[in-house]
Amino acid sequence: MTTSIAVLNGPSLNLLGEREPHIYGTTTLADIEQMCRECARAQGLDLLFFRQSNHEGQIIDWIQEARGKAAGLIINPAGFTSTSIAILDSLKTFSGPIIEVHLSNIHQRESYRHHSYISYAATGVIMGLGAQGYVRAIDALATMLLPAKIPELAE
Template sequence: MPDILVLNGPNLNLLGKREPEIYGSETLADVEAACRALNLGDLTFRQSNHEGQLVDWIQEARGTRDAIVINPGAYSHTSIAILDALNAFEGRVVEVHISNIHKREAFRHHSYVSARANAVIAGLGTEGYAAALRWLAR
């Protein structure tokens, strides 16, 4: 079973409360419970609104985790620091977006994280996390 770090960026702590017409009604706790129920690996879930904390967690995953599933939120479009940290990570990386970022505002169409990701899942709602885990388990 793979050892997977699941990271969530800014505002994902408000999942289920913030813009449910875009992000749905499930909370981050609901997402975690659904992912754990799949029993597809040793999962560690973390969320931070702080870019440096996400970078620290990515660096800590080096040599200890097989993969990272990351929903970087708005940092997708702005953070070269997260990209650099992911580039130093040896395992697989799956980028997840709950909404289809390509159908939203133009500034959301580019993701720095995508340059490192082995796979990108966008627009599947919170099911994107489960899809990422199923892909990594194969």
């Protein structure tokens, strides 16, 4: 049986690779999706969907769609991190582990970026690792969702 995960991306992440490469790097969102699909497959996870929207309501709809279908969720809320109580409320209805991902370290940036409403619902937060943060998030979900991945639990 395959365990499914979903990956959601917030505003302006569709411009990765061209938007502020000194902060976000030159890797595109399509590159990150490919990395995620390969990592999920290698970990024995099915990547149910990998989506991006500039619209808060669309992200909320996708979180609700993931309920009952995905065992885990990765979200890079981008600009909604410090503003969206609505996304937080939606995440609170998701019963599986949630990993919040940020390409940059939000604590090294402008002070208004330091607070995350999303973190109130997140099981864990990965930031500052660039595109590799998504891969580490998949690794973390594999450990949480597939106990055989943890040697002492497999015995």
